[in-house]
Amino acid sequence: MTQPPRRRMTARAIADELRAQIRNHALKPGDTLPTSRELAAQFDVTPKTVGAGIDILKAEGLVIGEQGGRRRVRADRPIVWNLTRFERGSRRDSAAGDDWSTAIRDAGREPAQHVTVHLAPADRRIASWLQIPEGTEVAQRVRLRTVDGQPYQLATSSFPMAIAEGTPLLEERDVSMPGGILASIGHPQHKVKDEISIRMPDPKETEELQLPPGTPVAEHVRIGYGDSGPVRVMVTIAPGDRHRLVYELEV
Incomplete structure (x- = not known):
């Protein structure tokens, strides 16, 4: 047959x-x-x-x-990013590196942060997070964070000029101080609020983070509050294939 x-x-x-x-x-x-x-x-x-x-x-x-x-x-090695411990309580910032860099070194990896600083008018989202009028000038520290030489995060921190002016926040270098820069300049954060969304990257993020096609990102927004309101908002873009986000909550 x-x-x-x-x-x-x-x-x-x-x-x-x-x-x-x-x-x-x-x-x-x-x-x-x-x-x-x-x-x-x-x-x-x-x-x-x-x-x-x-x-x-x-x-x-x-x-x-x-x-x-x-x-x-693909052979990327993801990092565990514990967002409960990140910037909380007894921070591990020192002259050798900030809280993020210390956590990466503790995991046996090699961190680096490439920093640019500029002044910009606050767009609608930043103005809402910082509770300021849209268009108000803010200081922005943009950090490309690498692990073992590979881009892992793109973090943009925005500060009201009343807080940033005349401080190391305007220095275009990887600045770290015991307890964090904000605490060192007299504006400690007393609480934070996180917002996380998952989306596809825009062309600029794809280029800067060297993302292969089809790679989604997590957009992590952390708003830090001081004595009288928000003192900083940090927007971190984290490739989905290079991170495990962890929270530890008491119930």
Whole structure:
């Protein structure tokens, strides 16, 4: 009896097969995928179909492309970002690094922060968070945070000029002081409010954080309150593949 012809694999089916190999660690983080020609022979399809299947995995953030046409299983090492401990209680800021940098070093990783400072009118969101009129000038410290040389966070802190003027907040360098800069200049934070949203990055965030296609980000907003109202709002963009956000709450 004549056997019916074998059904040709689709790009989606190839993506499903490779995804399963990644999930069960037959293809491990950092492994190079077989070439398009090898996969085409394995699945009995054209290299074009293989490329379409791999593009699906790239969009899902499971595979990254490299120079020379190689494709590799993504091998990012996520950090645990404990937002309950971050900037709370007995801060670990010192001349060697702020609370964030200290936590990264404690995890056996190497942190760095690349800082730019500028003055800007407060947009609608910043004005709402800081409880000031829209368009009021604020000081902004923009920090590209790296771990082991790779971009991990883009953090923008905005301060009312009445707080920032004449202080280290306007210095374009990685400034850290025991207890935090705000406490050191006489404006300690007594409580914070967090807002977290998950979204796709904009083109600038994609470029600065070197995000592969299909990588979502968490936007973490922390508003710090002093004696008479907000003293700072920090908006941190954290790639979803490089972070585990942790909260510890008493119930």
